Amino acid sequence: MGLVIYNSLTNKLEEFKPLNGNKVNMYVCGPTVYGYIHIGNARPVIFYDMMRRYLKFSGYDVTYASNITDVDDKIINKAIEEGKTEKEIATFFENAYWDSVKMVGSEKPDLIPHATEYIPEMISFIQELEKKGYAYQADGDVFFRVNNVKDYGCLSNQVTEDLESGARISVDSKKENPLDFALWKNTDTGIKWDAPFGSGRPGWHTECVVMNHKLFGDVIDIHGGGMDLKFPHHENEIAQAEACYGSHLAKYWIHVGRLDLKGVKMSKSLGNVIYVKNINSTHDGMVLRCLILFSPYRSIIPYSMELFDQYAKEYDKWCRAYKQALYTLQYEGKSTNDVDSADIEAFKKYMDDDFNVQNVLTLVNEIVKSINTTLRAKDYDALAVKVNTLRTIFNVLGINLFVDPMNDEQLDAYKKWQEARINKDFATADIYRAKLTEWNIL
Numbered sequence: 001m002g003l004v005i006y007n008s009l010t011n012k013l014e015e016f017k018p019l020n021g022n023k024v025n026m027y028v029c030g031p032t033v034y035g036y037i038h039i040g041n042a043r044p045v046i047f048y049d050m051m052r053r054y055l056k057f058s059g060y061d062v063t064y065a066s067n068i069t070d071v072d073d074k075i076i077n078k079a080i081e082e083g084k085t086e087k088e089i090a091t092f093f094e095n096a097y098w099d100s101v102k103m104v105g106s107e108k109p110d111l112i113p114h115a116t117e118y119i120p121e122m123i124s125f126i127q128e129l130e131k132k133g134y135a136y137q138a139d140g141d142v143f144f145r146v147n148n149v150k151d152y153g154c155l156s157n158q159v160t161e162d163l164e165s166g167a168r169i170s171v172d173s174k175k176e177n178p179l180d181f182a183l184w185k186n187t188d189t190g191i192k193w194d195a196p197f198g199s200g201r202p203g204w205h206t207e208c209v210v211m212n213h214k215l216f217g218d219v220i221d222i223h224g225g226g227m228d229l230k231f232p233h234h235e236n237e238i239a240q241a242e243a244c245y246g247s248h249l250a251k252y253w254i255h256v257g258r259l260d261l262k263g264v265k266m267s268k269s270l271g272n273v274i275y276v277k278n279i280n281s282t283h284d285g286m287v288l289r290c291l292i293l294f295s296p297y298r299s300i301i302p303y304s305m306e307l308f309d310q311y312a313k314e315y316d317k318w319c320r321a322y323k324q325a326l327y328t329l330q331y332e333g334k335s336t337n338d339v340d341s342a343d344i345e346a347f348k349k350y351m352d353d354d355f356n357v358q359n360v361l362t363l364v365n366e367i368v369k370s371i372n373t374t375l376r377a378k379d380y381d382a383l384a385v386k387v388n389t390l391r392t393i394f395n396v397l398g399i400n401l402f403v404d405p406m407n408d409e410q411l412d413a414y415k416k417w418q419e420a421r422i423n424k425d426f427a428t429a430d431i432y433r434a435k436l437t438e439w440n441i442l
């Protein structure tokens with residue numbers, strides 16, 4: 001059996017079987033670009049990047065799409081506040097977003113649809129919903145009629161009555177049902193587009209469905225996002241897809257848990273936000289990546305400085321072991337393309353078990369331990385294999401240890417340092433040691 005994954009739509013662990021051979025289409029809800037992302041927002045950025053890498057490693061042909069919401073009330077408000085255009089605000093914060101993505105070691109998605117590029121498609125989609133009786137106009141706004149979708153609530157596992165009583169008593173009397181959501185908002189302020197139902201802008205829930213469909217068709221393999229998007233965003237995406245395409249939009253719905261700061265949800269209003277842009281080194285970005293990757297993906301991460309320090313220690317331990325091993329192997333002239341097949345099999349087994357990263361962490365530490373033992377035992381053939389195994393696993397996880405092989409000058413100094421040590425010429429050894437330390441090799 002290959003990958004087994006938890007499907008939020010069925011609430012079951014399921015064997016992963018793509019719809020179309022080994023082709024995998026995945027879509028993950030991206031950011032609304034009106035501010036900087038915090039370390040909680042970085043969690044899906046890291047997890048789905050790892051998931052894409054692992055699916056590719058498992059032989060799948062993956063196309064990963066993640067959108068940019070570049071039209072929204074928050075962007076418009078920010079633009080007014082700063083006397084800029086929505087486009088200027090969105091572009092600035094989108095660039096900042098990609099900087100943060102890079103900082104935590106993730107790669108850009110293959111496809112990056114922007115909401116504003118799909119407005120005509122969204123308008124015809126809304127017209128289609130209207131024609132089918134799933135949408136109604138009210139004073140220029142267009143709402144989705146939730147009552148017409150039989151299994152509304154199927155993702156969040158709630159029945160409509162419960163959702164209704166849970167929903168705030170609607171002040172918006174224009175709606176037939178408090179759960180109905182805006183497909184199109186009639187607007188006076190900010191950027192707007194002309195539509196048959198009046199000029200305005202599309203609702204957020206509509207964007208993702210339309211872009212998904214345009215890029216991939218009626219149904220995709222994986223739809224991902226943070227747990228907090230399950231309701232109402234993803235529920236509403238499903239409702240629209242059911243209405244228009246008769247599908248649940250995706251075969252597998254995957255959600256990652258939140259990251260809380262000392263047990264409290266991070267939010268600007270509480271003033272407890274740590275922004276990714278404030279991480280001041282690629283080293284710390286990678287420590288954050290490790291912390292997030294090695295936490296069970298469906299659980300809440302109780303983030304704290306202590307937890308960060310704990311992962312910094314682990315990460316530094318791996319870097320030290322890897323660096324020492326790599327330079328020793330270079331000095332000894334040993335290298336290999338072989339991996340320890342038992343370790344790789346174990347890695348696959350744990351990853352296939354709904355990304356059991358805790359077992360992967362144990363495995364990584366075992367490999368690092370063998371690196372240290374084989375190094376001490378001067379068993380360089382075995383060491384080379386273990387080093388290559390660790391590198392292979394870290395490539396799949398996107399963990400970069402930032403250790404480059406020595407260049408000629410450095411290798412020469414390294415050789416002279418070793419020679420001097422063997423000859424007990426400590427004065428010369430000290431000279432080279434100083435050089436190598438400066439280069440961060442020792």
Ligand SMILES: [Zn+2]
Nearest residue numbers: 029030208233
């Ligand atoms: Zn979305």
